[in-house]
Amino acid sequence: xxxxxxxxxxxxxxxxxxxxxxxxxxxxxxxxxIVYKQSGNAYFQAGVSGFAKAAEELGxxxxxxxxxxxSNDGQERIIRNYIDMGVDVLCISANDAAGLVDVCNEARAKxxxxxxxxxxxxxxxxxxxxxxxxxxAIGVQQLESIAETMGYEGQLAIVSAxxxxxxxxxxxxxxxxxxxxxxxxxxxxxxxxxxxxxxYTKSYDVTKSLIDKYPDIKGLIVPTTNGGPAVAKCIMxxxxxxxxxxxxxxxxxxxxxxxxxxxxxxxxxWNPIELGYVTAYVGVAMAxxxxxxxxxxxxxxxxxxxxEVIPSDDGGLILYLNKLNPFTPxxxxxxxxxx
Amino acid sequence: MKAKKALSRFLRWETMLIxxxxxxxxxxxxxxxxxxxxxxAKGRRAxxxxxxxxxxxxxxxxxxxxxMALGMSLILGMGDIDISVGAIAALSASVMGTxxxxxxKAMSPGLxxxxxxxxxxxxxxxxxxxxxxxxxxxxxxxxxxxxxxTQLFYRGFCYLLLGGDTLQYKDDAAWAGLKKxxxxxxxxxxxxxxxxxxxxxxxxxxxFVFLHLTTGGRRLFAIGTNRVxxxxxxxxxxxxxxxxxxxxxxxxxxxxxxxxxxxxxTVRADAMTGYEMYxxxxxxxxxxxxxxxxxxxxxxxxxxxxxxxxxxxxxxVFGLPDSTVNLAVGLVLIxxxxxxxxxxxxxxxxxxxxxxxxxxxx
Numbered sequence: 067x068x069x070x071x072x073x074x075x076x077x078x079x080x081x082x083x084x085x086x087x088x089x090x091x092x093x094x095x096x097x098x099x100i101v102y103k104q105s106g107n108a109y110f111q112a113g114v115s116g117f118a119k120a121a122e123e124l125g126x127x128x129x130x131x132x133x134x135x136x137s138n139d140g141q142e143r144i145i146r147n148y149i150d151m152g153v154d155v156l157c158i159s160a161n162d163a164a165g166l167v168d169v170c171n172e173a174r175a176k177x178x179x180x181x182x183x184x185x186x187x188x189x190x191x192x193x194x195x196x197x198x199x200x201x202x203a204i205g206v207q208q209l210e211s212i213a214e215t216m217g218y219e220g221q222l223a224i225v226s227a228x229x230x231x232x233x234x235x236x237x238x239x240x241x242x243x244x245x246x247x248x249x250x251x252x253x254x255x256x257x258x259x260x261x262x263x264x265x266y267t268k269s270y271d272v273t274k275s276l277i278d279k280y281p282d283i284k285g286l287i288v289p290t291t292n293g294g295p296a297v298a299k300c301i302m303x304x305x306x307x308x309x310x311x312x313x314x315x316x317x318x319x320x321x322x323x324x325x326x327x328x329x330x331x332x333x334x335x336w337n338p339i340e341l342g343y344v345t346a347y348v349g350v351a352m353a354x355x356x357x358x359x360x361x362x363x364x365x366x367x368x369x370x371x372x373x374e375v376i377p378s379d380d381g382g383l384i385l386y387l388n389k390l391n392p393f394t395p396x397x398x399x400x401x402x403x404x405x
Numbered sequence: 406m407k408a409k410k411a412l413s414r415f416l417r418w419e420t421m422l423i424x425x426x427x428x429x430x431x432x433x434x435x436x437x438x439x440x441x442x443x444x445x446a447k448g449r450r451a452x453x454x455x456x457x458x459x460x461x462x463x464x465x466x467x468x469x470x471x472x473m474a475l476g477m478s479l480i481l482g483m484g485d486i487d488i489s490v491g492a493i494a495a496l497s498a499s500v501m502g503t504x505x506x507x508x509x510k511a512m513s514p515g516l517x518x519x520x521x522x523x524x525x526x527x528x529x530x531x532x533x534x535x536x537x538x539x540x541x542x543x544x545x546x547x548x549x550x551x552x553x554x555t556q557l558f559y560r561g562f563c564y565l566l567l568g569g570d571t572l573q574y575k576d577d578a579a580w581a582g583l584k585k586x587x588x589x590x591x592x593x594x595x596x597x598x599x600x601x602x603x604x605x606x607x608x609x610x611x612x613f614v615f616l617h618l619t620t621g622g623r624r625l626f627a628i629g630t631n632r633v634x635x636x637x638x639x640x641x642x643x644x645x646x647x648x649x650x651x652x653x654x655x656x657x658x659x660x661x662x663x664x665x666x667x668x669x670x671t672v673r674a675d676a677m678t679g680y681e682m683y684x685x686x687x688x689x690x691x692x693x694x695x696x697x698x699x700x701x702x703x704x705x706x707x708x709x710x711x712x713x714x715x716x717x718x719x720x721x722v723f724g725l726p727d728s729t730v731n732l733a734v735g736l737v738l739i740x741x742x743x744x745x746x747x748x749x750x751x752x753x754x755x756x757x758x759x760x761x762x763x764x765x766x767x
Contacts, residue, residue: 095449105728134728135678138668143466144727147720150459152452164573165668168584191669 093126093350098155099148100130100342101141103185107132109338110159112404113184116342117157123368124350129153138165145169149176155349157342158192159184167191179352183345184338189382193352194359194375196345196385198336201233203388204289204315205240207334209251211392212285212313215331219253220284225273225297225314227264227290237289257283262293269296277304288314294333298324318393318401325398335405337391344370344387359383418692418745422707425737426714433718440722455722460714461598465587467713468601469664469677473684474691475612476656478705479649480548481688482616484629484697485540489552491680492559493532493654494661499563501525501665502572502672505580514579526658532559533654537647556681563674572672580670587666601663606706608659613702625649629697686734687712690741711737 100117102110114130121128129148133140138161146169148156156173160166163186170180170191179193186195199207212222224241226234238259245251260276262269269288273296277283286301288294294316301310307328316333325333347367351357357365361383363375370387378384393401437455444451453459473490480487501521508517532555539551574580590597616622627635628642636642664677691708693700712734719725719733 095447105726129724131726134731137675137678138671138673139466139469139664139677140727142667143716143720146463146466147717150454150463150717150721151724152450152454162571162668162671162673164571164575165671165673168588168669 091123091125092354092356093121093124096126096154096350096353097152098126098128098157098346098349099145099151099153100128100157101144101148102130102132102159103141103161104136105132105134108404110184113159113338113342116339116344117346119339120343120346120350124346126346126350128346132159133161136161138162141166142169145173149173149178153178154353155179155181157181157183157345157349158187160187161185163188179349181345181349181352183341186378186380186382186384189378189380192382194348194383194385195378196341196348196387198341198386199388199390200386201236202240203386204334204390205237206244207390208237208287208289208313208315209241209244211332211334212287212311213251213254215311215313216254216285218250221255221257221280221282222285222287223257223276223280223283224259224287224289225269225276225293226259226261226288227293229261231264231290234289241287254285262290262296264290264292266292266296269293270300273297273300274304277301277306277310283310286310286312286314288312288316291315291317291320291335295320295324298327298329301329302327316393318398318405319403321393322398322402325393326395328395332392332394334390334392336387337389338404340370340387340389340391343367344373344385348385359385419701419704419707421744422690422692422704422711426707426711429711429714429718433714433722436718436722455718458596460717461596461602462590463717464599464602464713465667467716468599468605468709469660469667470680470683470687471605471709472608472656472660472663473653473680474687474705474709475608475702476653477681477684477688478612478691478693478700478702479616479625480653481685481693481695482625482629482697482700483646483649484632484695485548485646485650486685486695487533487536487552487650487653488549488681488685489532489536489556489559490653490657490660490684491677491682492556492563493529493657494664494680495563495674495676495678496532496559496566497525497528497658498661498665498672498676499566499572499674500528501661502574503566505574509577509579514577518579518582522662525662526655529654529656529658529661530651531654532657533651534647536654537650540650541643541646560674563676567672567674569674573670583662583666583670585666587663604663605709608656609702609706616700616702626698629699631698683712686738690738694742694745 100114102113110132117128131144133144141161145156156178158166160182166187167190170187174180181194181196182192183196224238226238245254245256257280260272262272286297288297294314297312298321301307301312312330314333315335317335321333324330344367348357348365351365352359357363359375361375361377365373367373373385375383375385433455440454441451477487477490501524504524505517505521508520536552536555540548587601589600591600616625624640624645627638627640628646632642665672687708688705690711691700691705715734716730719730720727
């Protein structure tokens, strides 16, 4: 009964569509299911807009959803629905890396490509993880930005989070390595790291004593979103705008007034739109069998260079965009509602 | 006469649930057919989204709260409520996960898991006991408020045990058995039936026998109808009620075992948040009211299926976001709790009119 009905309706629709000629696109006939951590989250809506941009170019269809309560089982439910609906690719930003492994493997057993983006699914449950930037890229990009602002000379210090914060310490180790290794930073005098413990008052105080101790300091790197506004406020309060510039990983909303006030030429964070865009390209290429997630495999995505699959720390495969998004006095306003 | 009337009322409610189920099914099936037609017209392969096999195999997520719903039925039948069952389940799972590690060092994995499962059930029972004790000891407080307090307490306890971590025993065969518990299936007449569904139906059968075929069930409904009368008829209300809360806690613990399997055998402190509301919703749609004194387990089983079909159908063939599906579920729930009252009003109005007419004739 259902089949007969389906065929009749299909014929009617086919006739009505006959006149519309369509160009072949790489993603024609593919459906991508996007699952994120939580519905109504601006960060992931921005990510989905990246998928939408790719969909215009590649012609695939997509659905997106997240549980309202950021739960594991909510994501599991959505993934199961998407499997039933016959998606070809699942792009998942997991609330819990370990918790979705089983349902993801069920999907893979049915021939669905499973990618994780922004927040990984554990290695045994995914084909590929796609993340904004490697630790090295994050460190080096902040260094290059502030060095350029400083004219590649003068005193530079770092205001970090806690002394044991693993991410920050990793980034800082790459900054320090690059400072030593790269000739162009020879005239930059590196003063070392102080710790604000991700606390507003403490970050403000350590910045103030740093400025008191080194009155000629020219640059500050703040690789933590919680420290950025405090450091910027301190620079303003001390009347050092213009002399001291900062950069770092910050949110646009926290930093807009300071960036426009001249405290920073640019601060950075990853760009969820580009992350969604690249994830979509990878998903389509994998579903078409044009690209296989294997160590050393590379993929062409418009506007990106050197996208290469490398082994990740958890024993799986990962692909970094290695492109951070700058918030400059001109662009920061556009990002306030997103990041 | 009265018994016959009561029986017919129950039958009517269950009949309505069956009608609702059939209507939902037909709507989803038709929508699916039109979707497939659209796909074929676009030159794409058709995927039958909504059918019996998919629904049967995909029942898992909608059965997780069904065990709690059985326990909740007992509580609602007595005119009480327990909104801590979600937290009880999370705590039971947290305890199970926490003790398994040390147990495993001391004994064989199989035995360690058996003991951990026992601890899980015991935790559920202990939480239920505390709820029951507080409810029966402090009659002046609403059970809703008491279990709101215990809910926060149990949930806080989970965070005390686990913090923000996810607990997982990777590559542990015994612990992975929990996954089997959730996603395993047996072949019955060519259909692969989830074992979880069989467990649920077995438990539902036990509850049916207790509630509708034994004196225990009659006592329960007597308490729900009028606690004071029940006490004067010789029912030991407090201890009976306490027992029911313990059973409710145990069903929450049973839910948690399956839940752990559903999320790749991981345990987190924030697990099963909000499940108490699903459990209450299922029990109420099944015919149990918060007023107490009525309800039928057959209705609860039907209501579990209806919730599953509705959520699955709205989420897949209608493509509604997960968060929006609850809107439709809420509407059905409101309708189901209002409808019986409306029907009763209608029959009252009819009776009055008939009496008026008879009076005129004479």
